[in-house]
Amino acid sequence: MFVVAALFLIGLQGPPSAPVNTCVSCHLEAGDDLAAPIAKVADDVHGKRGFSCVHCHGGDAGEADMDKAMDPRKGFVGKPAPKQIPVICGKCHSNADTMKRFNPGIRVDQEAEYRTSMHGKRLAQGDVKAATCVSCHGNHGIRAVSDPNAPVFPTHVAETCGRCHSDAAYMKPYGIPTDQAAKYKASVHADALFKMQDLSAPTCNDCHGNHGATPPGTASVANVCGTCHARQSELFGAGPHKSAFDTMGVGECLACHGNHEVFRPTDAFIGTGNKAICIKCHNQGEPGYETAATIRQDLLTLSERIAGADSVLERAARAGMEVSRARFELTEANHDLTNARVLIHSFSAPGVEKATGPALAIADKARQAGENALKEWTFRRKGLAVSLLVIALAIVSVYLKIRQIEAGS
Numbered sequence: 001m002f003v004v005a006a007l008f009l010i011g012l013q014g015p016p017s018a019p020v021n022t023c024v025s026c027h028l029e030a031g032d033d034l035a036a037p038i039a040k041v042a043d044d045v046h047g048k049r050g051f052s053c054v055h056c057h058g059g060d061a062g063e064a065d066m067d068k069a070m071d072p073r074k075g076f077v078g079k080p081a082p083k084q085i086p087v088i089c090g091k092c093h094s095n096a097d098t099m100k101r102f103n104p105g106i107r108v109d110q111e112a113e114y115r116t117s118m119h120g121k122r123l124a125q126g127d128v129k130a131a132t133c134v135s136c137h138g139n140h141g142i143r144a145v146s147d148p149n150a151p152v153f154p155t156h157v158a159e160t161c162g163r164c165h166s167d168a169a170y171m172k173p174y175g176i177p178t179d180q181a182a183k184y185k186a187s188v189h190a191d192a193l194f195k196m197q198d199l200s201a202p203t204c205n206d207c208h209g210n211h212g213a214t215p216p217g218t219a220s221v222a223n224v225c226g227t228c229h230a231r232q233s234e235l236f237g238a239g240p241h242k243s244a245f246d247t248m249g250v251g252e253c254l255a256c257h258g259n260h261e262v263f264r265p266t267d268a269f270i271g272t273g274n275k276a277i278c279i280k281c282h283n284q285g286e287p288g289y290e291t292a293a294t295i296r297q298d299l300l301t302l303s304e305r306i307a308g309a310d311s312v313l314e315r316a317a318r319a320g321m322e323v324s325r326a327r328f329e330l331t332e333a334n335h336d337l338t339n340a341r342v343l344i345h346s347f348s349a350p351g352v353e354k355a356t357g358p359a360l361a362i363a364d365k366a367r368q369a370g371e372n373a374l375k376e377w378t379f380r381r382k383g384l385a386v387s388l389l390v391i392a393l394a395i396v397s398v399y400l401k402i403r404q405i406e407a408g409s
């Protein structure tokens with residue numbers, strides 16, 4: 001307790017600026033590994049705020065003598081053991097008074113959350129392989145989390161976690177899979193993050209939490225996905241699977257989409273075909289099977305009618321007919337089709353038909369408009385042919401008349 005209080009006094013005094021910082025001067029002279037932290041710390045979030053070695057390692061930066069400077073009685077810890085690390089970082093980060101002076105908005109629950117995580121629990125049991133603060137943030141050269149080069153920046157998180165979780169030898173004692181990062185990198189979420197640069201797409205910490213890293217349990221999984229996919233989650237919650245999956249202990253969204261390898265589904269994912277997920281659990285004759293077949297057919301019919309209408313309108317437009325209004329209306333049917341794919345999560349045919357029904361009417365109307373335009377075009381072409389014929393006949397008769405007049409004169 002005394003040590004912690006003493007460190008706080010040092011911390012609150014700010015950087016020991018006036019006298020020489022002996023930690024720095026002697027370590028610079030010693031060179032190599034002992035000097036390496038100096039440049040890194042100067043450049044990190046802590047160095048920029050005026051913190052230095054003593055704020056984490058303790059000791060006395062005013063003493064030129066090595067033993068006096070690095071005196072454990074002055075709170076000195078050399079290279080901290082893994083178990084000491086959350087305590088050292090938490091000294092400031094768990095203290096609202098200290099932290100709010102620097103950044104009123106910053107959270108002060110990292111250490112507390114960490115203690116509830118599998119990492120924190122393992123560490124408390126003496127397991128030094130579990131991640132501590134420095135496994136994810138680094139020790140010297142810690143960057144702001146918004147810095148694109150920080151190891152916890154969204155585009156680097158999978159790599160940071162994967163350093164341990166993808167290392168089969170390292171993770172061997174635990175008997176858990178080591179394919180999370182590999183599967184994640186092949187997912188629709190990683191595509192959105194890396195290819196589309198969509199920073200709202202989830203990476204490891206968005207589903208597992210930044211500090212409370214535990215796998216979400218069966219019941220909370222829909223909530224994790226639902227933080228971003230709110231409509232699907234709401235429909236799922238009101239549908240037939242919610243209570244059934246809960247009692248079976250089947251992960252909610254996971255039963256169909258998986259967790260790390262979530263891929264972009266197509267319409268073939270619903271129905272009774274060999275790519276359909278529904279037949280994993282529903283046999284022919286069951287209401288679930290019939291519903292799957294009906295919804296699949298509804299989607300298929302709508303897609304085909306939209307495509308049909310589109311191709312008629314396309315031909316009409318190429319012929320130079322004005323069909324932009326009908327084409328615009330057809331985009332509405334496409335929106336409904338997208339909406340129908342969300343409504344699938346009600347797992348009810350009438351639920352999906354709320355979107356496909358009106359969309360079919362729009363598609364049929366658009367097709368009719370296209371066909372009318374094409375008829376009009378055919379009619380005009382015939383009309384043109386008749387007028388050309390009339391003109392040609394007129395020219396011929398004028399010519400003959402002239403010839404007749406010439407011959408007569």
Ligand code: HEC
Binds near residue numbers: 023030059064
């Ligand atoms: C007069 C020179 C000198 C001064 C002053 C000094 N150190 Fe050191 N420090 C060393 C040497 C030499 C070593 C390596 C040998 C050892 O561990 O005893 C070392 C080791 C360390 C280590 C690594 C310990 C380990 O277990 O790997 C840390 C951390 C450290 N010093 C921090 C500090 C801090 C913080 C201060 C200021 C409060 C400080 N030192 C002041 C010379 C010095």
Ligand code: HEC
Binds near residue numbers: 024033046
């Ligand atoms: C933000 C806290 C923090 C600050 C500031 C800090 N250190 Fe460290 N240092 C640590 C931690 C934590 C470790 C243990 C790292 C580990 O286990 O990976 C460490 C390890 C070390 C080591 C052991 C070798 C190594 O690199 O792992 C030395 C030497 C050292 N620090 C010197 C310094 C010196 C000199 C300064 C000031 C220029 C300094 N540290 C500033 C947290 C800090």
Ligand code: HEC
Binds near residue numbers: 090107134135145
């Ligand atoms: C398993 C990896 C991991 C561990 C262990 C970890 N962090 Fe973090 N930390 C993160 C991630 C990821 C973020 C969030 C980055 C973001 O917001 O995009 C973060 C954010 C932070 C932030 C910024 C404020 C906030 O809460 O968002 C602080 C400060 C922080 N961590 C300190 C700590 C401290 C102190 C410890 C140890 C008690 C620790 N972290 C342990 C991964 C980790």
Ligand code: HEC
Binds near residue numbers: 011046146
């Ligand atoms: C002496 C107090 C102190 C200690 C000890 C300390 N920090 Fe900090 N830390 C701060 C302050 C103050 C900030 C700056 C907040 C700001 O500028 O927004 C900060 C910033 C950070 C940030 C960036 C937060 C952000 O919002 O981007 C991370 C990450 C972080 N610290 C991690 C650590 C880790 C890991 C340790 C232990 C190895 C540690 N800190 C030890 C005081 C401390």
Ligand code: HEC
Binds near residue numbers: 119122163176204
């Ligand atoms: C320093 C290595 C290391 C790093 C880095 C690391 N972990 Fe871990 N993690 C472990 C170890 C060791 C365990 C304990 C495994 C166990 O007990 O099953 C663990 C456990 C977990 C668990 C619980 C697994 C279970 O058994 O149910 C989750 C979830 C987890 N980590 C997620 C993450 C995430 C997310 C990150 C990155 C933000 C991360 N870890 C970074 C080493 C690490």
Ligand code: HEC
Binds near residue numbers: 259
């Ligand atoms: C879209 C959300 C999501 C993302 C992104 C995600 N996870 Fe998971 N993860 C889960 C869910 C859900 C579970 C629990 C599965 C269960 O309970 O059956 C899980 C389980 C785990 C486990 C326990 C062992 C296992 O494989 O079942 C570990 C370890 C883990 N994830 C690490 C990671 C790491 C590392 C990353 C990043 C490379 C990551 N996760 C990305 C949702 C996610």
Ligand code: HEC
Binds near residue numbers: 192229258
């Ligand atoms: C942090 C927000 C977030 C979380 C959490 C999240 N997702 Fe996503 N998800 C996205 C984003 C962003 C996309 C990319 C949208 C796109 O490219 O169309 C996406 C895409 C998807 C897609 C493909 C969508 C399409 O249009 O084809 C599916 C399926 C999906 N997520 C399922 C899940 C499941 C299941 C979970 C939980 C295990 C989950 N998501 C967790 C944000 C999230």
Ligand code: HEC
Binds near residue numbers: 233254267343
């Ligand atoms: C019983 C299986 C099943 C469950 C459970 C399930 N989905 Fe789906 N999901 C599907 C099917 C089938 C599609 C394919 C739609 C299409 O493209 O025709 C789909 C499509 C999606 C899509 C992309 C299309 C869209 O915009 O809706 C997202 C995102 C999605 N699901 C999220 C979730 C979330 C979040 C949960 C959990 C709350 C969940 N799903 C639960 C079967 C399921």
Ligand code: HEC
Binds near residue numbers: 348
């Ligand atoms: C992981 C297994 C599983 C998958 C995959 C699955 N279901 Fe189900 N479904 C169930 C269970 C269990 C019930 C509740 C018991 C029952 O009525 O059969 C249920 C119930 C239903 C019901 C209500 C049946 C009734 O009796 O009222 C419908 C409709 C349904 N599912 C449709 C679907 C559709 C469509 C798909 C594919 C997109 C699908 N299910 C995928 C397991 C599953």
